[in-house]
Amino acid sequence: MRLLEYEAKQLLTKAGLTIPHSQLLELGDPLSSVITPVILKSQVPIGGRGKLGGVQIVRDPKKLKTTIGKLFSLDIKGFLPSKLLAEEVIDIDREFYISFNINREQGQIELLASKDGGVEIEEQDNTTFFRQVVDPRSFDALCIDLAEHLKLNEKSFLLQDVVSQLYRCFINNDCLLLEINPLILTKQGSIVAGDAKITVDDTAIFRHPDWQFEDNSADHNFVVLDHEGTVATIANGAGLAMATVDAITAKGLIPANFLDIGGTATPEKILSCFQSIMKLPNIKVIIINIFGGIVRCDDVATAIITAQQQIPHLPRLAVRLTGNREAEARHLLAKHDITLQQNLEAILGDIS
Amino acid sequence: MTPQHFLAKNIIVQGITGKNGSFHTQNMLSYGTNIIAGTSRRDVTKFGNVPVYKTIKQIQQTYSIDISVIFVPAPHAKTAIFEAIDARIPLIVCITEGVPVHDMLKIKQRLATSSSILIGPNCPGVLIPGVHNLGIIPANLSTPGDTAIVSRSGTLTYEAMNLLSAAGFGQRYIIGIGGDMVRGSSFIDCLQLFQNDPTVKRIVMIGEIGGTGETTAATYIKQNINKPVYAYIAGLSAPTGVQMGHAGAILGTNTLEYANAKRQALEKAGAHTAESISRLVSLIS
Structure with missing residues (x-):
């Protein structure tokens, strides 16, 4: 689950990090407490919102209201913000990039950092980044190396505090990604998290009763690939669905x-699949591709027939059930004039 | 990882009385799997004819254990795997879906200093056709033979088994390594096993988007494998930044994680690749 910036910053604050002074604005909130100059940031779960106009600096208090109005109505890649984060403008000396993530192949936590943080981070050659797996037993040495890389030697103790707070935040919140970009060294000499992107591991929710985030997490088992697409799919197993x-x-x-659809195919489940698909506007055919390993094909057939009877104007079905x-x-499907196709190739040859 | 890890006979089930555990234990038993005991938190002493204990230690007072198959729910999976590692069980197969990544990081640390091998989690387990079934793979679709399958996906594994059996290619090993970001065993671990086992004549490898396990496997294949490898990668048309079902199937900015890049790497390493499982199986001669 990807958190919104303000939610991520709440976790950082709990871990002891410094974030800019800020207040959260909802549509229609009184603006008397907002002091200019101020940075207004659209709270959407999307990277690169700055380039899309989702971050605005307001210096003239007279322009506050119109800018806020614009931001609330600015759609960013399909997301409209329900909140804006209003932050103080920081006197920036230098900006860095720092993140903790999971190194999948090694099964360890990895620290990634760059001395040039900011919006253009994706364009940088990341082979020049500081990249090291974290061994808690040699954390101090890691921080000294990092300070060296960032050319922050004179602030190495402060940096060490920040890095250990970020690491603790990563561990304590079951994070998959914790990215601070930029991490700001202010002209006053403190280190502040300018922006924060955190993804937490949904599967760990059972040990985080405190997690009450705005839910932006997509359904991982139903993904709309192209709203205008003409062929809908239902399959069992992530691999078969991708294939x-x-x-x-x-x-x-x-x-x-x-x-x-996962490991079971009850009529209720198949019905809800059809209902999700019916929300897509251009579907000409629904391909059902099920491999009955544990699932019984006749159960799926019964479910398909039930769903077909309950949903009016269902597009054409192309069904392949094997196993x-x-x-x-x-036999069951034939009674309802649905022919079972031999394989996916046969279905595709038939519909194209 | 050696053939002995997979062929050893004394098998237990952790979480034998749960919904999934009991259902699949029944299937494993009917395939002839030698399940000598199980563990459960419940106050039960028998599952059919299989004795049930609270802990592995209690089982070990009577039996030596070679393999454990784990079905306990995700919040308790780490504890169950730790228990199996501490009991020095040589092969641990964890079927459980939804084990937190941070738990897996701790498990990987513990495995690094132990001789136990973990397959999974979030996997269908291991099937040795004609010998035994260690998990949830539908054994009726398999036939004994000399092909080895290693896969990140359950249903695509079943597809491959079914097509291979129909084409007359029986299977020696079917190993599902699981769909999570962090896994107990890798493609390379299994490829090494297949290379070293003379009963294996050819290898089928099924990967998908996300991570770089297939790419590093390609390098390994080029340098170490002289048996024919047939590889399929799912997710050619997957968008970036979207999780496709499996927790591990998500594309970041690293283009090495893309299906096409993986397929090309495998092709370059000498593996046969195809755009579907059925085409892949038709390449086998």
Whole structure:
């Protein structure tokens, strides 16, 4: 789950880090307490919002109201903010990039940093970054190396505090990514987290009863790939669902969605899949690609028939069920004029 | 990782009385898997004819254990895996889905200083056709033979088994390494096992987007594998930044994590690749 900036900064504050003085604004809030100059930041779960106009500096108090109005109505890649973060303008001496993430292959936490932080970070050659897996036993040495790399030797003790606070925040909150960009060295000599991007691990929610974030997390099992797409998909298993989408794309057709129904295929579940797909405007055909390993094909067939009877104006169905109790499924579907296709290739040959 | 790890006979199930544990233990038993005992938090002493204990230590007073298959729910999976590692069980297969990444980091640390091997989590387990079933792979689709499969995906593994069986290529190993970001065992661990086991004649490898495990496996294949490798990578048309079902199937800015890059790397390393599992199986001769 990706947190909004203000939520991420709340976690940083709890961990002892310094963030800019700020207040959170909702639409219609009185503005008398907002002091200019101020930076207004749209709270959307999207990177690169600055380039899209989602971050504005206001110096003239007369322009505050109109700028706030514009930001609340500015759609950023499909997201409208429900809140703005109003922050003090900081006297910047230098800006750095620092992040903790999971090194998947090594199964360890990795620290990544650059002496040139800011908005253009993606364009930089990241082979020049400071990159090291974190060994808690040699944390001090890591921080000294980092200070060296960032040319912050004169602030190495302060940096050490900041890095250990960030690391603790990463651990304590089951983070998958904690990115501070920029990490600001102010002209007054303190270190402040200018922006913060945190992704927490959804599976760890059972040990975080305090997690009450605005839920921006997408459904990982139903992903809209192209709102205008013409071919909808339902498959079981993430791998098969991806393979189904790939095969449609390879045929030159436009898949609308990825959908993994998971290990069970009850009528309720199939019904809700169809309902999600019915919200997409251009669907001409729904491909159902199920491999009955543990799932029984006849159960899926029954579920498809039930759903078909309950949903009016369902687009054409192209069904492939293979594996456990395939023959029974074929028999059931035939009674409702649904022909079972041999494989995905046969379906695609048929519809294209 | 050696053949002995997978062929050893004394098997236990951790979480044997749970919904998934009990259902799949029944399937494993009917395939002839030698399950000598199980553990459960409940006050139960038997699951069918299988004795049930509270802890692995209690089982070890009577039996020596070679393999544990874990079905306990995700919040308790770390504790269960630690218990198995501390009991020095040589092979641990964790089926459980939804184990937190930070728990896996701790588990990896513990594994680094132990001789136990972990397969999974979030995987269908291991099937040795004709020998035993260590997990949830539908064994009725397999036939014994000399092909080895290693995969990050459950259903695509089943597809591959089914097509291979139909084409007359039986299987020696079917190993699901799991769909999570951090895993107990890698493609390379399994490739090494397959290379070293003379009963394996060819290798089928099924990967997907996210991570760089398939790319590093390609380098390994080029340098160490002289058996034919057939590889398929799912997610060619996946968008960046979106998780596709599996926790590990998400593309970042690293282009090495893309399906096309992985396929090219494998192709360059001498592996046969195809755009679908059925095409892949049709390449095998």
